[in-house]
Amino acid sequence: MQLPRVAFFPDSFHEVNGVAHTSRHFEAFARRRNLPFLCVRAGNRTPALTQDGNVWTLELPRGFLSLPLEKDLRLDPIYLRHLPMIHEVMARFQPDLVHITGPSEIGVIGAWMASRMHLPLVASWHTNVHEYAARRLRNVRWLHHGPSAAAARGLENLILRATAWFYSHARILLAPNPELCALLENSSRRPCHLMPRGVDAELFHPDKRKRATGDQELVLGYVGRLSVEKNVAALVRVQDELERLGQTSFRFLIVGHGKEEDWLRQRLHRVEFTGVLRGEALAAAYANMDLFVFPSHTDTFGNVVLEALASGVPAIVTPHGGPCTIVHDGETGRIAADEHFAAAIAEILTDPALHAAMRRAARDYALSAGWDSIFEGIYARYNDLLPARHCAIDAGKDEALPQEG
Numbered sequence: 001m002q003l004p005r006v007a008f009f010p011d012s013f014h015e016v017n018g019v020a021h022t023s024r025h026f027e028a029f030a031r032r033r034n035l036p037f038l039c040v041r042a043g044n045r046t047p048a049l050t051q052d053g054n055v056w057t058l059e060l061p062r063g064f065l066s067l068p069l070e071k072d073l074r075l076d077p078i079y080l081r082h083l084p085m086i087h088e089v090m091a092r093f094q095p096d097l098v099h100i101t102g103p104s105e106i107g108v109i110g111a112w113m114a115s116r117m118h119l120p121l122v123a124s125w126h127t128n129v130h131e132y133a134a135r136r137l138r139n140v141r142w143l144h145h146g147p148s149a150a151a152a153r154g155l156e157n158l159i160l161r162a163t164a165w166f167y168s169h170a171r172i173l174l175a176p177n178p179e180l181c182a183l184l185e186n187s188s189r190r191p192c193h194l195m196p197r198g199v200d201a202e203l204f205h206p207d208k209r210k211r212a213t214g215d216q217e218l219v220l221g222y223v224g225r226l227s228v229e230k231n232v233a234a235l236v237r238v239q240d241e242l243e244r245l246g247q248t249s250f251r252f253l254i255v256g257h258g259k260e261e262d263w264l265r266q267r268l269h270r271v272e273f274t275g276v277l278r279g280e281a282l283a284a285a286y287a288n289m290d291l292f293v294f295p296s297h298t299d300t301f302g303n304v305v306l307e308a309l310a311s312g313v314p315a316i317v318t319p320h321g322g323p324c325t326i327v328h329d330g331e332t333g334r335i336a337a338d339e340h341f342a343a344a345i346a347e348i349l350t351d352p353a354l355h356a357a358m359r360r361a362a363r364d365y366a367l368s369a370g371w372d373s374i375f376e377g378i379y380a381r382y383n384d385l386l387p388a389r390h391c392a393i394d395a396g397k398d399e400a401l402p403q404e405g
Helices: 018-033 079-093 105-116 129-138 149-167 178-188 233-244 261-267 279-287 303-310 338-349 352-366 371-385
Strands: 006-009 037-043 048-052 055-061 067-070 073-075 097-100 121-124 172-175 192-194 218-223 250-255 271-275 291-294 315-317 333-335
Touching: 006 018, 006 105, 018 037, 018 055, 018 303, 018 371, 037 079, 037 105, 055 079, 079 105, 097 105, 097 371, 105 121, 105 149, 121 371, 149 178, 172 178, 172 371, 178 192, 192 371, 218 279, 218 303, 233 250, 233 261, 233 338, 250 279, 261 271, 279 303, 291 303, 291 338, 303 315, 303 352, 315 338, 333 338, 338 352
Parallel strands: 006 037, 006 097, 037 055, 097 121, 121 172, 172 192, 218 250, 218 291, 250 271, 291 315, 315 333
Antiparallel strands: 048 055, 067 073
16 A cells, blocks of 8 residues: 655645645654645755655745746745746655645646646645735725725725636645535635644643732734735724723733734734744743634634644634634634724623633643544545555554555
8 A cells, every 4th residue: 555645736835824824734744644634735845855755845946037926925926936846756755645725826837737747736725815915905005095995895896807717727626614615616626625723732821921929911912914905994993982981991912923013013002023033932932822813704714723722822804814713703703894803802801701612622632633633534535636556544443554566
């Protein structure tokens, strides 16, 4: 029996976003299980191929002509210059399938390689690029009144159709929530399976809470990009409405970076901006929060929401996108429209018994969401595509699998 050989082409790996977060955990899973796994990704150094057991890594830099998409994410229109090296490594690795995470320059190359080598293509949906583009168009500030809502909707539909056409080239699709699965199946006419996200419940833990003695202020936390599509302007509305409700003993703890940071700094009165945090520093930041406030309408899942829950921090989220599939309204947090965020926060923080019960329920829910079970499910989908000579990964086994040969 032979393990499936997977060539993985993630749009993002080293950056601070959900795609990169999931991709790093996927490669770590392959290392723990010693799976034959090739990760082709962008890096900041010179082209390099490394091997660690059965796991191969090919890092190829984006060039000086690359275009900025976020503070730490770029798109290289001439990334095809790396195609000869990618082709050489793929020929040596001999994958059984290709898995891409989106229509970036790396995803396009991965899809092309799958076609050229006559390999099954798996595509996972991580980012609602159509919604992101529409929201950014509505907020172009050099336009006096901004584009019309009709123009924004037209652009959103156009990008959605183009993205669905790209995804329709895959044999199997993966998406993080049922709503997106249905959307992809309807638009691409391909089967779609759920691919939720996991959390490291040992790293993100309530015991990491380290608040100064006597600190009685309520800490409202946010972790993520500070960008238009994350709806971070709602944080200012939350502040103003809480103050109108007579709540003044609170402050914001904001972790992340982005183009809206200066705008927020000018309008939030009581706030700490930490920039990007990782590892233990990030875990401590979560644990020091009393509530997690996440107003995004466009997130496909919400890794940060799950990390907050694992830290024993109830979350307030909108009824749109993936986060509302994680939060159980009234148990692990609240699901509320933008205009009701402040009232939901005040309700929880003025009821210590309710807050304590939500903290316990949040932690309990997160304990059921482990990364290994997520990736074992993906390998089950892989085996649906491959001949019977490939063996599935036994669910629940943590020991390393034998190397090929």
